[in-house]
Amino acid sequence: MSEAAAVPPRARLLDCADFTDAARRVLPRDVWDFIAGGAGRERTLAANEAAFGSVRLRPRGLSAVGEPDTAIRVLGDRWGAPLGIAPLAYHELAHADGESGTAEAAGALGLPLVVSTFASQPLERIRAAAGTSTPLWLQLYCFRDQRVTDGLARRAADAGYQALVVTVDTPYMGRRLRDLRNDFRVPAHIRPANLEPDRQAPPGGATDTDSPSAHSRSAFCPDQDWTVVGRLRRLSGLPVLAKGVMTAQDTRAALSAGAAGIVVSNHGGRQLDGAPAALDALGEVVTAAEGRVPVFLDGGVRGGADAFVALALGATAVFVGRPVLYALAADGAPGVRRLLSLLCGELTDTMVFTGHRTVPSIDATAVEMPR
Ligand SMILES: Cc1cc2nc3c(=O)[nH]c(=O)nc-3n(C[C@H](O)[C@H](O)[C@H](O)COP(=O)(O)O)c2cc1C
Ligand SMILES: CCCCCCC(=O)C(=O)O
Helix, strand or coil: CCCCCCCHHHHHCCCCCHHHHHHHHHHCCCHHHHHHHCCCHHHHHHHHHHHHHHHEEECCCCCCCCCCEEEEEEEEEECCEEEEEEECCCHHHHCHHHHHHHHHHHHCCCCEECCCCCCCCHHHHHHHHHCCCEEEEEEHHHHHHHHHHHHHHHHHCCCCCCCCEEEECCCCCCCCCCHHHCCCCCCCCCCCCCCHHHHHCCCCCCCCCCCCHHHHHEEECCCCCHHHHHHHHHHCCEEEEEEEEEEEHHHHHHHCCCCCCEEECCCCHHCCCCCCCCCCHHHHHHHHHHHCCCCEEEEECCCCCHHHHHHCCCCCCCCCCCCHHHHHHHHHHHHHHHHHHHHHHHHHHHHHHHHHECCCCCHHHHHECCC
16 A cells, blocks of 8 residues: 555544545545535535534533433434444445444444445345344335335345335435546446345346446336335334435425434435535424434534534434445444544533533533524
8 A cells, every 4th residue: 555545543543534534545536536425516515514513512510420321212222322324335335344344333332323225235244243232224215116125125124123214315316426527336346235136227227337326317216205104114014214304394294104213314415415404404304303203313423522413403313424434444344433432432522511411411502503
């Protein structure tokens, strides 16, 4: 490895930004762009992180919090902290450890992992790597061939996954200019391990060896409506969450359809460029959900303090996306474990300095919103 590509020693990787810099050095340029990029002019991508930067935390003194307890319970499971890993396609693009490396790291900390429809390793192998105590959810795209979506849902239930997450913001992939300019293709040796090649798209349609965008237009169902939530719940017996909700209208639609939870997300700025930051949509969704189901957030979370802000504004927990692939790229499974530990440590520090002993005690009085 050339000096330019060298990753600093593990002990020098101290926050998300360090992992991001390390990943930028080791990843091929087109892979970096695929992961880091967003749709259109990347306005929503930029807004996600910027939104956290405009919220201030309110310090409290002599609050005798001792050692805060970061654990929470979600849909009957214990999470070591209100932090999980968002669904991300093709972890092997970042490192050969792939999803099982990420799962091993999540399992070590008791944090949940949402496995992508486009995972590069089999669902059962990922389940085994995570160990028994960490929750695994499977994210589903809605395929034109409904048997593909339904087959994955049944397989997840059989493999011991705890929930399904239907992504509602992707009738097809957003227009990602970096990928178009690079003519990005997923390298041939990295496969969507849980999809059968002949079932992914209609006969004659684009396959996963074409560009991801072309494949999504051919394989995903742009006519899908909210009935998918009930169908997947009935056939799998698992709770079904809706990911990609940004409005009160979609929150109500998800609840009417029987969703067991909502993930406020703009897909990391990769779908509708010009959509608001996920953090800025959180309040509207939390209000519309009326406490009936847990509300999660992803998009722009780059530190434990960001997680704290989302909790203060009503999120049950947050999911982290790109930084996990950066940590995987930088140092495989140990890198992801270190990143997750750092995030949990930052959250703990924020709880101590703001005087919160438990996660449920964190509320809007802990933050100051921009005027
Ligand atoms: C490389 C990459 C792959 C992704 N793959 C999926 C996916 O397969 N399914 C999905 O629902 N979301 C996918 N997402 C979106 C993430 O789940 C998540 O919404 C987003 O990355 C969160 O924003 P953050 O990266 O700023 O943390 C992907 C995002 C990236 C960057
Ligand atoms: C047809 C390949 C789709 C990969 C989807 C990954 C994803 O959601 C992303 O945002 O990228």
